[in-house]
Amino acid sequence: MKILEKFKNFNLAFKRSKEVISGKINGIFGGAKLDKDYLEKLEEALVTSDISFSTSREIIEGFKMRIYKEKELTPAVAKTVLKSEIKEKISKNFRAVNLNEKKSIFLIVGVNGVGKTTTVGKLGNFYSSLGKKVLIAACDTFRAAGKEQLEIWAELTGIPIVSGTEKQDPASVAHDAAVRLKEKDFDLLLVDTAGRLHNKKHLMDELAKIKRTIIKASGIVPQETFIVCDASLGQNSIVQIEQFRELIDISGIIIAKIDGSAKGGIIIDAISKLNLPVRFVGIGESKDDIAEFSPGIFVESLIE
Ligand SMILES: Nc1nc2c(ncn2[C@@H]2O[C@H](COP(=O)(O)OP(=O)(O)O)[C@@H](O)[C@H]2O)c(=O)[nH]1
Numbered sequence: 001m002k003i004l005e006k007f008k009n010f011n012l013a014f015k016r017s018k019e020v021i022s023g024k025i026n027g028i029f030g031g032a033k034l035d036k037d038y039l040e041k042l043e044e045a046l047v048t049s050d051i052s053f054s055t056s057r058e059i060i061e062g063f064k065m066r067i068y069k070e071k072e073l074t075p076a077v078a079k080t081v082l083k084s085e086i087k088e089k090i091s092k093n094f095r096a097v098n099l100n101e102k103k104s105i106f107l108i109v110g111v112n113g114v115g116k117t118t119t120v121g122k123l124g125n126f127y128s129s130l131g132k133k134v135l136i137a138a139c140d141t142f143r144a145a146g147k148e149q150l151e152i153w154a155e156l157t158g159i160p161i162v163s164g165t166e167k168q169d170p171a172s173v174a175h176d177a178a179v180r181l182k183e184k185d186f187d188l189l190l191v192d193t194a195g196r197l198h199n200k201k202h203l204m205d206e207l208a209k210i211k212r213t214i215i216k217a218s219g220i221v222p223q224e225t226f227i228v229c230d231a232s233l234g235q236n237s238i239v240q241i242e243q244f245r246e247l248i249d250i251s252g253i254i255i256a257k258i259d260g261s262a263k264g265g266i267i268i269d270a271i272s273k274l275n276l277p278v279r280f281v282g283i284g285e286s287k288d289d290i291a292e293f294s295p296g297i298f299v300e301s302l303i304e
C-alpha cells in the first residue's frame with residue numbers, strides 16, 4: 001500500500017513533464033505503422049524535451065541497436081524499446097541511498113532558491129520516519145531567514161536543530177552540530193548551506209571549511225554531498241552542477257520542484273551527461289513531498 005501510494009505521488013509529480021514528452025512520443029508511436037522518418041522525429045522529440053543534443057543522440061543510437069533485434073517493428077514495440085533504452089541509460093549510476101552502519105553526514109549544497117532548506121526538512125522527515133535519529137544544522141547564516149526557515153522545519157518534523165546567530169561563521173555551527181552528532185544518540189546529520197554562487201571563491205572556501213571542521217570535530221567524513229537543483233531551470237541546472245563540481249566533490253543530485261515543472265527530461269541528462277546519480281526528487285512543499293529516485297518508476301511516469 002505504502003509503495004503504491006509513493007508511486008502515485010511520484011507519478012503525479014511528473015504530470016506536466018509527462019504531458020510534454022508523452023505527447024510527442026505518442027504522436028510518433030501512436031499510429032498503426034511507423035513513419036519512414038520516425039527516427040528523426042524521435043530525436044527531435046527528445047531534444048525538445050529538455051534532453052541535450054548529445055544525450056538524445058546517444059539514446060537514438062542505443063535505440064537503433066536494440067530495434068534491429070526485434071522481429072516485428074510496430075509502434076508499440078518501438079515505444080517499449082525506447083523506454084528500455086532510457087531506463088538502462090539512467091540505471092547506470094543508480095544506487096540506493098543506504099546510511100552508514102555508524103553515523104552519517106549529508107551536506108546539502110546548491111544555488112540560492114533551488115530548494116535546499118526545504119529538502120533538508122523533507123529529508124529529515126524521510127529518515128526519521130524510517131526510524132533514524134536525525135539532527136539538522138542551519139549553516140546558511142548569511143540571511144536570518146535561512147535559519148528561521150529551517151527552525152520552522154525542525155518544529156514541524158520534531159527534529160532537533162543546531163543553529164547559530166545571523167552572520168555567525170557557518171563552520172562554527174557545523175562544528176557544534178558535528179560534536180552533537182558524535183556525542184549524542186544520532187544516526188544522521190543533515191547540513192543546510194548557503195549558495196551564493198556569484199562569489200565562487202567565498203563559497204568554495206566556506207564549503208571546504210564546513211567540511212574540514214566537521215571531519216575534525218567528529219572524525220566522520222561526510223558520506224554524501226548532494227547538490228539540489230530546481231527542475232524548472234532545465235538545462236541551466238546542468239550548468240550549475242558543473243560549476244559546483246569545480247568547487248567541491250558532489251556525490252549525487254536531488255532534483256527539487258519536479259511537481260509543476262514540465263522539464264523532467266533534465267533527469268536523463270543529469271545522469272548520463274554528468275555521470276552522477278539522481279538520489280531523490282522533490283515533489284512538493286510539504287514534509288512528505290520527497291521520493292527516492294527510481295529509474296523504472298521514473299521512465300513509467302515520464303512516458304505513458
Ligand atoms: N513545488 C515545490 N516547491 C518547492 C520544492 N522544494 C522547494 N520548494 C520551494 O522553493 C522555494 C525555495 O526553497 P528553499 O528551500 O528556501 O531554497 P534554498 O534557497 O535553496 O534553501 C520555497 O518556496 C520552497 O517552498 C518542491 O519540491 N516542490
Ligand SMILES: [Mg+2]
Nearest residue numbers: 116117140146
Ligand atoms: Mg536555504
